Amino acid sequence: MENWDEIRTAFQVARLGTVSGAADVLGVHHATVIRHVDALEKRLGTKLFQRHARGYTPTEAGRDLLSVAQTTEEQFGQLASRIKGQGETVTGELVVTAITGIADLMAPVFAAYVADYPTVKIKFLTDMRVFRLDYGEAHVAIRAGSAPQEPDNVVQPLMTMQYGLYAARSYVEKHGLPLSDADLAKHQFIGPETAGSRAPFYRWLQEKVPAEAITFRITEPAANLAALQAGLGLGFCNTHFAKQNHDLVEVMPARPEWAAPLWIVTHVDLHRTLKVQSFLAHLKRAAAEWAVSCN
Secondary structure (H helix, E strand, O other), rough: OOHHHHHHHHHHHHOOOHHHHHHHHHHHHHHHHHHHHHHHHHHHHOOEEEEEEEEEEHHHHHHHHHHHHHHHHHHHHHHHHHHHHHHOOEEEEEEEEEEOOHHHHHHHHHHHHHHHHOOOOEEEEEEOOOOOOOHHOOOOOEEEOOOOOOOEEEEEEEEEEEEEEEEHHHHHHOOOOOOHHHHHOOOOOOEEEOOOOOOOHHHHHHHHOHHHHHHEEOOHHHHHHHHHHHOOOOOEEHHHHHHOOOEEEEEEEEOOHHOOOOOOOOOOOOOOOOHHHHHHHHHHHHHHHHHHHHH
16 A cells, blocks of 8 residues: 555544544544545545444444554564564574685684574675675675775774785695795796786786786685695685695795785664674674784
């Protein structure tokens, strides 16, 4: 129905039996009540009430309206109670979106969070596209690069992800290590499939290494890490991953220009909710531990 106000008004008239009673409940003038009822009857093409000296009595159509509107009002009341209650409890679904390549960091955070709030269901979204918080696509986003500038978002620094150049021991045993920048062209590299990657270390790779030396190209971080561990070439990975994988040999240590700042982004309307704040507390504690482990 195009005009819910008319239905609410007719419902109150049917429930109370008088125009004045409906006007008092709705806080409007009695003329507004009459106008709404007349407009709704015209829209539906039927009489909803029999008018008489004592007030308004619903017709059969009016009783149908009363039944449907009563159920709808009760459902709205139940919804309002659930929503109000959710503001004080941590339950339901939590949607987190993040850059690809940090699932190994995020999984323990989710495990700790769910241990504290077992009724929460986690949805973890990683994709090349940026999820719209203003459209309700996620509660929390983790983004890399320059600080996001959307006006309705709350942006907080999470940590700086350090990246170095590494090789598997199997690769080193077979090909050795470059001793200088001049040796780079003699080695095999793992790199992005396209030249437009925004990662600062891939920009360095494109400047320092000839294209023919990039012998294994990938489109996602997971493939990069798998290729690196398999000895398919020299490749970049974050220092946290490298320290957890003892088969990797450092070729070049992390450089400041290769680092990627990470940001926590939340929409202003959800930022202060207990569910979001409780997750951010877990995330920030973990980030402090990551920073220590990567140094």
